[in-house]
Amino acid sequence: MSINTERDIEANLQIGPTDQGMVRLFVLADGIEIPMDFAPEEAEEIAEEIRLAAQAAQKVKPRR
DSSP states (O other), X not given: OOTTOOOXXXXXXXXXXXXXXXXXXXEEETXXXXXXXXXXXXXXXXXXXXXXXXXXXHTOOOOO
């Protein structure tokens, strides 16, 4: 499986601060809970990667 492999799985993503000063990405899919905690600096880096990926995706012409 790669980043370009499509999957027919529904998931819920929640993002927010924890009471420990971390940023949590919380994924819920098929009854499986995946909490991922990041230091604020790491979260900023992840946010930048998402922003850059969104910019790159806007330049891609979808196959039809």
